[in-house]
Amino acid sequence: MDAVLKNATRESALEALRAYTRELVPLAAMQVRVAGYDGSRLRMDAPLAVNMNDKGSAFGGSMTSLMTYAGWGLVTLQLHQAGLQADVFVADSTVRYRKPLYADLQAEAELAPEESWAPFLETLVQRGRARIQLQARIALPEGEVMADLSGRYVAIAKG
Amino acid sequence: MDAVLKNATRESALEALRAYTRELVPLAAMQVRVAGYDGSRLRMDAPLAVNMNDKGSAFGGSMTSLMTYAGWGLVTLQLHQAGLQADVFVADSTVRYRKPLYADLQAEAELAPEESWAPFLETLVQRGRARIQLQARIALPEGEVMADLSGRYVAIAKG
Numbered sequence: 188m189d190a191v192l193k194n195a196t197r198e199s200a201l202e203a204l205r206a207y208t209r210e211l212v213p214l215a216a217m218q219v220r221v222a223g224y225d226g227s228r229l230r231m232d233a234p235l236a237v238n239m240n241d242k243g244s245a246f247g248g249s250m251t252s253l254m255t256y257a258g259w260g261l262v263t264l265q266l267h268q269a270g271l272q273a274d275v276f277v278a279d280s281t282v283r284y285r286k287p288l289y290a291d292l293q294a295e296a297e298l299a300p301e302e303s304w305a306p307f308l309e310t311l312v313q314r315g316r317a318r319i320q321l322q323a324r325i326a327l328p329e330g331e332v333m334a335d336l337s338g339r340y341v342a343i344a345k346g
Numbered sequence: 347m348d349a350v351l352k353n354a355t356r357e358s359a360l361e362a363l364r365a366y367t368r369e370l371v372p373l374a375a376m377q378v379r380v381a382g383y384d385g386s387r388l389r390m391d392a393p394l395a396v397n398m399n400d401k402g403s404a405f406g407g408s409m410t411s412l413m414t415y416a417g418w419g420l421v422t423l424q425l426h427q428a429g430l431q432a433d434v435f436v437a438d439s440t441v442r443y444r445k446p447l448y449a450d451l452q453a454e455a456e457l458a459p460e461e462s463w464a465p466f467l468e469t470l471v472q473r474g475r476a477r478i479q480l481q482a483r484i485a486l487p488e489g490e491v492m493a494d495l496s497g498r499y500v501a502i503a504k505g
Binding site for chain 1: 366370371372373374375376396397398399400401405406407408410411412414415418433435436437438439440441442443446
């Protein structure tokens with residue numbers, strides 16, 4: 188696949204994810220926005236104003252929801268780009284909330300260090316089911332990590 | 347404190363939590379409802395219809411958000427009943443999603459088995475800060491656990 192085609196596929200996958208993000212009621216209420224995708228890292232954000240707790244900082248439920256969804260979105264994009272049809276589920280996750288966040292929620296999801304996409308996609312094709320470990324974080328624009336998630340996702344081939 | 351007074355305190359704490367649950371934007375969108383509290387277990391629910399993913403099952407982000415919030419609510423009720431003013435934060439959590447849930451989200455939060463409230467409240471009074479481990483789950487009405495959370499919460503005395 189040449190670079191132009193690959194970019195077209197990525198753009199169409201990203202558009203589908205953006206449409207879905209607007210449709211899902213809890214994500215729409217959180218005003219989640221798909222901010223960008225460089226082919227390996229997916230960025231999503233949500234304004235603090237509608238995700239605030241009683242202390243004026245980001246609501247923990249919104250933070251874990253956004254990171255969980257960013258990981259789901261990343262797997263979904265990779266499947267779409269690979270031309271595979273599968274349902275994606277989060278299987279488990281561990282979240283650490285490091286500091287109260289008094290800013291908009293900016294999340295980023297990527298592969299866990301020891302993982303790669305190729306064997307995940309191959310296993311899915313061969314066995315109809317595959318698992319992958321991701322990591323996500325919410326960080327300040329200057330880079331300080333406020334919360335992080337380590338999560339396992341399962342894809343189950345359709346049909 | 348006699349039983350009548352204790353019940354009055356519990357009811358007023360519960361009313362404050364219900365009011366807060368209606369005010370918080372992401373919880374209002376999820377239509378979270380404080381379903382009941384027996385003094386040790388806090389129940390919350392949310393309808394599937396507004397918390398559904400593309401597969402027609404409960405959105406993982408809504409499940410983790412509801413369980414995280416139920417834990418927060420339980421700590422908040424205990425502090426209110428003890429007459430203590432403190433901010434409550436979730437510090438970390440581990441969630442397992444066992445099966446897709448095709449029903450309304452019914453969550454319950456309680457103390458982790460090895461924990462008790464008295465030392466937590468005493469530590470908060472003495473040191474201005476205390477931690478406690480809780481567990482929460484989302485189960486079917488007949489009892490099958492669909493997702494569970496183990497989480498640590500921190501209370502920091504106000505003023």
